[in-house]
Amino acid sequence: MIGQIIQFTIDALSLGSLYALMALGLVIVYGILKLVNFAYGELIMVTGYTLFLLSGSPLPWIVMAGCGILMAVFFGILTELIAFRPVRAKSVTAVLITSFAFSTLLQNAALLFISPRSRQVPLPDLFTQSVELAGVIIPLRNIITIIFAVVLLILFALLLKKTVLGIALRAAASEFRMARMLGVPANLVISLAFAISGFFAGVVGILWLGRIGVVLPTIGLEPLLIAFIATVIGGMRSLQGAVLGGYLLAFIDISLNYTLPQDLLQFRDAFTFSFVILLLVLKPEGLIKGPATGQRT
């Protein structure tokens, strides 16, 4: 019994940590631009292929992972420069289309230059080992995921809370025009948001790949969807909401994993979405409302 509770808790917390990081990466851009970056999932893909391409090299794994995250940051900034900045001032629809287009472009590039089929990525032994806790086997990567997420969330919270740049970032997320009128440079803040978004995508990419072990061109779709749902549950406007939404979504998923009978398990997502819909009927604004206003620019 105790064992089962521990297992459940660790499963839910580790999946929740992943979802929370995914959601945070998406909402940091949404908060500032009020626009969903549809190319977000592809940043995870970029991390995956970076690992794959480096797999033959003599570099230690941790360096490869670092490169993977850096590439996600780089592509995050690139997304902003290519898909967002040129059309940002013109229309919302244009940005939605360009971010879709950029997402498709990256996917097709992977399809064309690498392969439509999945490719193995290098992973350290640590990710495949497990430990025994109160009689249950816990994969180490789940514990690593939780620790990583908690450390990152704390660091991120400190950055937002304690530094002038962090305060400026939060300010720009709620009142973009006013922040500019106080001298906060709009372009810098937006690029920074995309860089942070890319960083989260990169970390999520590493941890996500640690779970599935392979990368393929469409790998970004599921994380994008999860991040999107988590932010909607949490309330699109707040960072805490995104984190909360991520953990809640994972909690629902894992609870269903534990309770659904075998033959219903394949319909798990249908059950999850029913819960999400119910939640949104009860709380249409999401769990955390966030700042009351916000103009798109």
Place this chain on the structure above:
Amino acid sequence: MLKIDNLGVKYGAVSGVKKIDLLVNQGELVALLGANGAGKSTTLLAVAGALKCDQGSIVFNGQDITLYPPEKTIRMGIAMVPETRDVFPDLTTHENLKLGAFIRSRDKVGIEQDLEKMYGLFPILKDRVNQSAGTLSGGEQQQLVIARALMSRPKLLLLDEPSLGLAPAIVDHIFELILHLKNQGLTILLVEQNAVKALQLADRAYVLSLGTVATAGPAKDIASNSDLASIYFGN
């Protein structure tokens, strides 16, 4: 100090202002009056760089700032208190004030001194230091936004309807404060619904109507010559 010539601003196909000529001299308090929709806020936002001008020019201290974005006009010394107030709701009072000094973030000592000064000037804010600004009352938010604008140590303060929707006692307090700032030598361009009060403080006034300047002159003349009701009904 500020010279606006033939200013025109459009919101898509709708025109916000058509032709504004306006002058603010160093140390002056100039009132900008007019009916709803006359173009007062549009004028201020254009000066602050938050709206693009379609025609005309804005010159500040001899420099053409017509095309400047807002992050540049504030560095020139133009601070804005918008009609919509725009506190950062999830930031605390203290963080809002600190962000007001964003353009001089390096001047740590100066910022600390100014913070103390603001808390002296607006004692109510001192009681709300760590409260998120979104939960402050309307009057408190208005004081916060004025204090935030002052944190940048502006040369020109743009005030858009600072008394809007506030209780009479607080309105009096705000007007006292504006007078205090004027006496300290700050140049102010003030938009107000409360024309009587604004004209008492102002040196000169402009009355806008349908996006153009209908009347302009010393505040006393405007107060005595024009039927104030007509300013607001635009006829």
